[in-house]
Amino acid sequence: MLRFARFHAVLAFGLSFAGVGALADEPAASKDDDGFVPLFNGKDLDGWQGAKDGYEVVDGVLISKKSSGGNIYTDKEYKDFVFRFEFKLEPGANNGVALRAPTKGDAAYVGMESQILDDGHESYKGIAPYQAHGSIYGIIPAKRGALKKTGEWNTEEITLKGRHVKVVLNGQTIVDGDLDKASTPKTIDGRDHPGLKNEKGYIGFCGHGARIEFRNLAIKVLE
Numbered sequence: 001m002l003r004f005a006r007f008h009a010v011l012a013f014g015l016s017f018a019g020v021g022a023l024a025d026e027p028a029a030s031k032d033d034d035g036f037v038p039l040f041n042g043k044d045l046d047g048w049q050g051a052k053d054g055y056e057v058v059d060g061v062l063i064s065k066k067s068s069g070g071n072i073y074t075d076k077e078y079k080d081f082v083f084r085f086e087f088k089l090e091p092g093a094n095n096g097v098a099l100r101a102p103t104k105g106d107a108a109y110v111g112m113e114s115q116i117l118d119d120g121h122e123s124y125k126g127i128a129p130y131q132a133h134g135s136i137y138g139i140i141p142a143k144r145g146a147l148k149k150t151g152e153w154n155t156e157e158i159t160l161k162g163r164h165v166k167v168v169l170n171g172q173t174i175v176d177g178d179l180d181k182a183s184t185p186k187t188i189d190g191r192d193h194p195g196l197k198n199e200k201g202y203i204g205f206c207g208h209g210a211r212i213e214f215r216n217l218a219i220k221v222l223e
Helices: none
Strands: 048-050 055-058 061-064 069-078 081-089 094-101 112-117 153-161 164-169 172-178 201-208 212-221
Touching: 055 069, 069 094, 094 153, 201 212
Parallel strands: none
Antiparallel strands: 048 069, 055 061, 061 212, 069 201, 081 153, 081 212, 094 112, 094 201, 153 164, 164 172
């Protein structure tokens, strides 16, 4: 999620609710042929916690509301996994995927955050490389140019296994890096990111007052 006013300011959406969940060995739903299970039932936010009032479900699509947004997180924690989802942006849209994050604090620092951003929009000229869509915010910049036009569905897959992170957008690998190497001797943004040391945490969406649509959320837990 791109930070404004103060370049790295903590978002004003502080969550007062901190859910408690066990580390997920296997989600409860049935696996598909590739070993993925759904994280969103297409009807409501059952299985999620946090700022649920900032999101709504319409015709099987999870929508971050333009008027609010905020952070929502899975009820369960995950360690090593592949997370698949589809998303559709409006012009100038801004959000993020929280990874191995707790439910309190700025996910980009207390956990990790993979940017969701219409990074070709006029308002984002001059952003840092680590702020482009798909980047592990402040840590690993993503390759640009794989996003589809606003209003079209994108497919994304984020893999976290140990210290390795990979982001594939519309079939193109845009991030493929080692978290330790990327933060040694310091992070690219020069900030402290204690969440990089997390071995597990929640997956979430970090809404920032933009309408973004999500569907076909699924996860495969890696052994």
